[in-house]
Amino acid sequence: MGRYLGRQLLTIIPTLFLSIVINFALLHLAPGDPARIYAGQDIATEAQIEATRRALGLDDPLPVQFLRYLKELAQGNLGISFAYRRPVLDLILDRMPATLLLTGTSAVIAFVGGALLGAAAGRRTMSRLDLSLSFLSYTFFAIPAFWLGLLLILIFASKLGWFPTSGMRDVRAGYTGWRAWLDVAHHMVLPTLTLVLVQMPIFYRITRASVVQQQREDYVTTFRATGMPHGRIFRRYAMRNALLPTVTVFGLSLGFVVTGAALVEIVFAWPGIGRLTLDAVFRRDYPLLLGIYLLLAVTVSLAILLTDIVYAALDPRIRLR
């Protein structure tokens, strides 16, 4: 187990370095000139643009810029945002809690709900429950998240007025203590529901397929022959085997908790990383984008590492080989 983990950890280092190189290269290959944007799109003279370019450090050859970036990075410095004129790390840390709260909550609900419903449907395929859930899962899987979000706002916020249309807290009310938490929870309902509804079908389908497959396995026949009731076989043996693929997908989806909900964050004006990212793209804010991409690479790597650990705990065939 220790050696296995050590090996997984070591592979993260080259993965991260490679992603840094690729991110840097792609960003500078992309069209658009930050110097022109920050000098003032239409009114700036060529001299002003050149001065801005120098000020932003974009006048050096690309390899020089890259080495400078690496050197700063090695000292834990992610650079200064072009647009906000603040350290990139501060900007990211400011936005991180809101995003993690939203995406983490919805990922857990979608995983648990999808796995439970998938298991219920997989145990009785072609039952009425299975048919209706499968129909719903196709429907929600096909609906774009931002559109579903707008629909929910129309129905539950504009029409019924049950939930706020946007934001994370009611600024005018100025709640403190537990009322403040309740206020955030109230604001969270619709964006969370949106994310849960579009993510749940994935966990549902994988668990369902996996449960169906596990029930055909030879060991189920063995236990049936011993007289063990279906329910006990399912709870003690089949479910654990069936969860393995679902855990993998959950782990991979955790990798995208930081940036995966960008469109939903925009629809609900949620002050998270997703919106920060889209703004940074439009403003060609290179340092901020590089910082966010690095964060994405790190979270994906950590999520995969975590998945490997959980997987090894669940499956001895991986742990002991």
Place this chain on the structure above:
Amino acid sequence: MTTPNPLLHVQDLSVVYRAGEGAIHAVQDVTLSLEPGRSLGLVGESGSGKSTVAAAILRLLPENARITSGSIVFDGTDLAELSDRNLDRLWRWRQLAIVFQRSLSALSPVHRVGHQLDDVLKLREPGLTEAQRQERIVGILRAVRLPDRVLRAYPFELSGGMMQRTMIALALLCTPPFLILDEATTALDVITQAEILREMERLRAEFELTTLVISHDVGVINAIADSVAVMYAGQLMEVAPKERFFSAPAHPYSKALIASVPRLRGQSGRLTGIPGTLPELHNPPPGCRFAPRCPHAMPRCSAAPPPLYQIAPRHTVRCVLYDQHPEQRP
């Protein structure tokens, strides 16, 4: 000749699979009798219905299969009539156990072998204390000559032969009087197969087992059975004591089965296969089911299904070549 009461008596058993539009008559009017302590070999090619007979006896048929007629009387009780719950509580594993072919996947891959053996014992004999269960399990492992470390192992850590011994241990856990070996050595290499067969002969005596051995391999049947029942396309073709079956097989299909096995000793001859394939069972031929492949087929073979003829004590054949003998009365 007086015969003791059979432990298992299957009478006129028929099993039908629903498949799409049609029905497949996988087992038709099979009658088998097994006296205590005896071992019956059920032999036939893939698809002959022999494993379906085993599944029917244990009432483990898949959902699309149904016992359409017949009785399965075990120790005076008709298992075909019992509820699933009743079977679970009183019969399965306490009275009837089975060893399957694919032992490597016969236990959950993510749970320890010992945990799974213990769980079954806990289920079947809830009165035992943990120490008693442990003692029983270790004792059974010794009986099948497995080291204790198997208990801490996961299935993938064991070899095919060890897993097969483990499955035999699992089957003997509640010391049932009756054991089905369903192609139990088929997946093993020949050396391990011979080892397991020798082991089974020994355990049969030690545990006073009555066994039903299902195999496509007449060699396996020869090694472990006292009598032989030949199945073809869902029907019994011949039932005979083992010595008689191998020295004087009566049915053309039995003769062909024995001739298709290579011999290590004695005169060498051409190995003969059986031309043709099993008939389609959703629309079986009107007469003898083997007629289309039979070298002795006559016009009357395809006219009506032949009855079983009693050609010697305990020896019956379903073939009109023996119509000078009396028909067997059910």
